[in-house]
Amino acid sequence: MRNFLRSVNFLSIALWAAAAAPAADITFWVEPCSVMNSACDAGDADLARWALEAWKKASGGQLHFVETKDRANALLRVLWADKNSGLYGEAVTVNVNGRRGSELHILIAEPPGKDRLLRDTIVYLTCLHESGHAMGLRHTAAFPDIMYSFQFGGDIDEYFGRYRRKLTTREDIRKNSGMSAADRDALLESIPKGVPR
């Protein structure tokens, strides 16, 4: 439940900022769930994809993400953090062929109880928050925002719980972006003219 706490290594420059010319697509790669010490499972890749879909939608289609099997050339990489690695949700800047890329380290934390949708809520919202950093978004102190940081206090259980209550089935995650109007505005402000389409 502390996934966001360590998310201080935010990116101030979005993925596309270092491109000399408007980039085409933002390539992304999702680590297959074979990490020995992660509590990930195969379906978590979809949660990462849905988070990127939500940003695409918020951008009015200006952002276009394309999945690749080629990790080395992917601008955005989603990794399932080893629970012993000390990494929680974290976005780390990486150099991808001279461009600024981002690795998102997603820790799967099993919440108390056996509520699968709460678990998926935490994974999805962590993916959304960390990919928000990759889009150039900074932390906010506003509890409704996906870019809210728990360093400002706030009820962590309620943060996830309010989203969980919107879900009846896992598919409902695709219908509930988890972001606020302020998050969308921040994204649109961060997108320069001629961004990747």
Ligand SMILES: [Zn+2]
């Ligand atoms: Zn963060």
